[in-house]
Amino acid sequence: MTRLRNVAVVGFAQLPVVARDEHRTSTEMLYPVVRQALAECKVERDAIDYQIAGSVDYMDGRPFGFVSALDVMGSWPARQDLHLEMDAAFCAYYAWVRMQAGECDTAIVVGHGKTSEGEPDRVLNLQLDPYYQAAIGLDPTSTAALQASAYMARTGATDRDLATVAARNRAAGARNADNQMRSAASADELMKTPWAVQPLRKGYLPPVGESATCMILAAEGKAEKLCERPVWIHGVDHRTEMQTLGARDLSRSASAQLAAQKALAMAELESAADADVVELCSVTPVEELIVAEALGINRQTSKPSINPSGGPLCGHPIMSTGLIRMAEVFRQLSGRAGERAVPGARRGIAHAAQGHCLQQNIVWVLGTERRWT
Amino acid sequence: MNEPPKEGIKYIDSKVYLPYDYIAGDFKVRYLNALKDKRILGSKCSKTGKVFVPPLVNSPESFAPCNEFVDVADRGVVTTFCIVNIPVIGRNLEIPYVAASVALDGADISIFALIQECKAEDAHMGMRVEAVWKPDGERQGDHEDILYFRPTGEPDAPQASYINRL
Numbered sequence: 001m002t003r004l005r006n007v008a009v010v011g012f013a014q015l016p017v018v019a020r021d022e023h024r025t026s027t028e029m030l031y032p033v034v035r036q037a038l039a040e041c042k043v044e045r046d047a048i049d050y051q052i053a054g055s056v057d058y059m060d061g062r063p064f065g066f067v068s069a070l071d072v073m074g075s076w077p078a079r080q081d082l083h084l085e086m087d088a089a090f091c092a093y094y095a096w097v098r099m100q101a102g103e104c105d106t107a108i109v110v111g112h113g114k115t116s117e118g119e120p121d122r123v124l125n126l127q128l129d130p131y132y133q134a135a136i137g138l139d140p141t142s143t144a145a146l147q148a149s150a151y152m153a154r155t156g157a158t159d160r161d162l163a164t165v166a167a168r169n170r171a172a173g174a175r176n177a178d179n180q181m182r183s184a185a186s187a188d189e190l191m192k193t194p195w196a197v198q199p200l201r202k203g204y205l206p207p208v209g210e211s212a213t214c215m216i217l218a219a220e221g222k223a224e225k226l227c228e229r230p231v232w233i234h235g236v237d238h239r240t241e242m243q244t245l246g247a248r249d250l251s252r253s254a255s256a257q258l259a260a261q262k263a264l265a266m267a268e269l270e271s272a273a274d275a276d277v278v279e280l281c282s283v284t285p286v287e288e289l290i291v292a293e294a295l296g297i298n299r300q301t302s303k304p305s306i307n308p309s310g311g312p313l314c315g316h317p318i319m320s321t322g323l324i325r326m327a328e329v330f331r332q333l334s335g336r337a338g339e340r341a342v343p344g345a346r347r348g349i350a351h352a353a354q355g356h357c358l359q360q361n362i363v364w365v366l367g368t369e370r371r372w373t
Numbered sequence: 374m375n376e377p378p379k380e381g382i383k384y385i386d387s388k389v390y391l392p393y394d395y396i397a398g399d400f401k402v403r404y405l406n407a408l409k410d411k412r413i414l415g416s417k418c419s420k421t422g423k424v425f426v427p428p429l430v431n432s433p434e435s436f437a438p439c440n441e442f443v444d445v446a447d448r449g450v451v452t453t454f455c456i457v458n459i460p461v462i463g464r465n466l467e468i469p470y471v472a473a474s475v476a477l478d479g480a481d482i483s484i485f486a487l488i489q490e491c492k493a494e495d496a497h498m499g500m501r502v503e504a505v506w507k508p509d510g511e512r513q514g515d516h517e518d519i520l521y522f523r524p525t526g527e528p529d530a531p532q533a534s535y536i537n538r539l
Contacts, residue, residue: 023396023398024396024430025397025398028398028400031430031431031438035438044436045436058391060395061391061393071429072430076434116394116396117394117396118391118393119391119392122390122392126389130385130387135387
């Protein structure tokens with residue numbers, strides 16, 4: 001493996017996920033988060049070279065809303081800036097690529113999206129082709145249910161298996177103050193919740209939430225000055241599948257599998273079992289099962305610990321859900337995970353996804369030590 | 374063979390329906406409510422003292438918070454303008470009319486305003502203008518509460534007084 005530049009996560013801030021912030025617009029929510037992340041690194045905005053934001057204007061219905069985000073990111077004097085209509089975890093990837101190219105040493109990566117001002121199901125329907133898939137009214141819950149049926153038919157997974165996955169996340173999530181859902185629930189209780197779209201029950205789906213997030217990345221040489229315990233990127237890969245749902249095997253995630261293989265190879269790890277903790281961007285129990293399988297995680301063993309944060313089932317602020325997975329691994333490896341800390345965690349995997357039925361996947365391998373010497 | 378159908382479907386008529394329920398945010402709520410009392414509120418940068426209208430939570434320029442609300446005047450100076458000769462969707466205005474950037478007294482940035490009671494050829498930079506409000510009891514707390522701005526007849530403001538407030 002070629003020697004790459006060591007890049008680390010050095011700071012992160014987020015607002016606790018809520019159903020609706022009545023007091024602030026999307027960018028007004030973002031401002032204090034950018035300030036807090038910089039304060040955590042004890043620097044002013046001028047210390048950071050590059051900025052990149054993940055948001056979708058359709059979410060809060062403000063055309064060119066991503067431009068107004070510049071006003072709260074400290075964009076003057078004129079900065080290098082990029083915006084993606086993707087979860088902020090994908091923005092982190094772009095920042096990492098820029099650093100590999102030597103074009104910047106430090107970056108702020110933000111995610112924001114005010115889901116309560118619009119109707120996310122209608123917005124996300126528009127991710128599909130307009131002739132057929134969108135026209136028949138598919139929304140993310142319906143497509144996730146199609147995927148769930150396909151997975152259950154292939155593997156024999158039962159309603160109880162789904163409830164068990166959801167219950168484990170709910171129990172873990174009760175310890176995370178940033179979560180919107182902070183009450184544990186047993187599998188029996190969740191199996192009594194009504195169908196959302198069969199075979200998915202309401203108890204297996206996250207509440208729609210909103211938040212704002214800011215992560216700071218820095219390359220070797222700068223990272224050590226910004227953070228006492230930087231968390232280093234050991235490997236990363238990003239893969240995308242076809243948009244046409246019918247052209248894919250929905251019961252599997254070929255792109256998550258390939259991204260995991262490539263990221264693990266970059267990190268020189270044999271398998272995901274070498275990680276102490278993994279955070280999966282799974283918004284249904286079936287997505288967790290599919291992604292865990294794609295990453296080669298044996299769910300019967302205690303290592304790695306899966307979603308000690310409670311995962312997206314306990315908080316799903318669209319545009320930040322994936323970045324929060326990366327941030328949770330940062331928190332675990334830098335001693336910031338509090339009550340939900342996995343003892344002795346030194347290596348972790350963060351997964352982020354975007355699009356219907358896990359269309360796009362990114363896998364990060366992170367560690368407490370530098371990857372390249 | 375391979376001839377397209379004579380009456381083929383070439384297009385799909387698809388309507389996108391996306392309803393929104395916009396939150397004004399606490400800063401804009403104060404600003405909009407103050408309009409009912411014929412007051413225009415700005416916010417002051419805690420670092421540079423610059424005043425932004427409508428109020429912003431932070432200065433886009435200095436990145437510092439703007440925690441203090443201040444009243445600015447309902448009169449100011451035309452910093453730049455244009456003469457519009459095409460109809461505007463949603464507004465029934467006699468053309469040509471003057472659209473201007475107005476720096477209100479006490480504000481460090483301009484707002485956009487319609488200028489009336491002024492012939493297009495008389496509009497100029499530095500011209501002093503004042504707000505014409507909707508009558509008492511009719512103001513709703515929105516931008517329509519100011520019907521338009523009109524010349525005050527005061528002497529022109531010197532360019533140096535507004536050149537940095539465009």
